[in-house]
Amino acid sequence: xxxxxxxxxxxxxxxxxxxxxxxxxxxxxxxxxxxxxxxxxxxxxxxxxxxxxxxxxxxxxxxxxxxxxxxxxxxxxxxxxxxxxxxxxxxxxxxxxxxxxxxxxxxxxxxxxxxxxxxxxxxxx
Amino acid sequence: xxxxxxxxxxxxxxxxxxxxxxxxxxxxxxxxxxxxxxxxxxxxxxxxxxxxxxxxxxxxxxxxxxxxxxxxxxxxxxxxxxxxxxxxxxxxxxxxxxxxxxxxxxxxxxxxxxxxxxxxxxxxxxxxxxxxxxxxxxxxxxxxxxxxxxxxxxxxxxxxxxxxxxxxxxxxxxxxxxxxxxxxxxxx
Numbered sequence: 001x002x003x004x005x006x007x008x009x010x011x012x013x014x015x016x017x018x019x020x021x022x023x024x025x026x027x028x029x030x031x032x033x034x035x036x037x038x039x040x041x042x043x044x045x046x047x048x049x050x051x052x053x054x055x056x057x058x059x060x061x062x063x064x065x066x067x068x069x070x071x072x073x074x075x076x077x078x079x080x081x082x083x084x085x086x087x088x089x090x091x092x093x094x095x096x097x098x099x100x101x102x103x104x105x106x107x108x109x110x111x112x113x114x115x116x117x118x119x120x121x122x123x124x125x
Numbered sequence: 126x127x128x129x130x131x132x133x134x135x136x137x138x139x140x141x142x143x144x145x146x147x148x149x150x151x152x153x154x155x156x157x158x159x160x161x162x163x164x165x166x167x168x169x170x171x172x173x174x175x176x177x178x179x180x181x182x183x184x185x186x187x188x189x190x191x192x193x194x195x196x197x198x199x200x201x202x203x204x205x206x207x208x209x210x211x212x213x214x215x216x217x218x219x220x221x222x223x224x225x226x227x228x229x230x231x232x233x234x235x236x237x238x239x240x241x242x243x244x245x246x247x248x249x250x251x252x253x254x255x256x257x258x259x260x261x262x263x264x265x266x267x268x269x270x271x272x273x274x275x276x277x278x279x280x281x282x283x284x285x286x287x288x289x290x291x292x293x294x295x296x297x298x299x300x301x302x303x304x305x306x307x308x309x310x311x312x313x
Binding site: 041042043044046047053054087090094095096100101102103 | 191192193194195196197198207211214215218219246247250251253254257262263264265267268295298299302303305306309
């Protein structure tokens, strides 16, 4: 417990993995493919949140928000990027046992994902 | 009785009775045998070497289809193309995690490194996905129904036995994931 004292919440972002940084940079609206995660009655909510945190490097609040969106709405767009990037994410999600598909971003069906990441209002620690 | 995984100074540790180890060993082995590609003598060795599988088809078994799902919704052709490029390595990585978790069962005390924990969590998840298909869990109501089955003295048929096994692996995975989330917090 005491080992983490030196690292306050403000250092969180700089200590995240490489995947985290690159994925977050991809959430620009002009990139044309979406990674969609679908709900199923088997995967644990804690596990889905863990996957979002550990693989994408999302903070806990964002990971939980996306996880709940999957649970309640049946699906959620959890990442954007080029076709190759989201396909790579899809394989990784299938490796974790999550049900992921890739789709072209049409602009119309954003599955409630519009300005999703901004909703946390920059709350920290 | 098994003890829940917990996160402490040594990392993530847990305890399982011999009978529980044996159960998990056979569950991991079952899923490995589902995932091992069928033997194809005529396969192009160069394609195999770079991970391509041009003979691949969407699995007919529902449980296997859940482990290796289509990556493009409502587009069989695009999903098949994706399978040709990725399914072989996906099968191999899943088998790798299941084998690693099974090997870990040989030791008396379960002390998991971060890599062990990742293998265990995906291996348990794949086992649960397969059991859930066998139990016909289609929605949250089905899951709740299965979840109510907690008493081993009630195990009278294959279905109730499977439900108990499913609930045991669910409990084990939940405790592992909680410990993994704690270890993420500590690293952040």
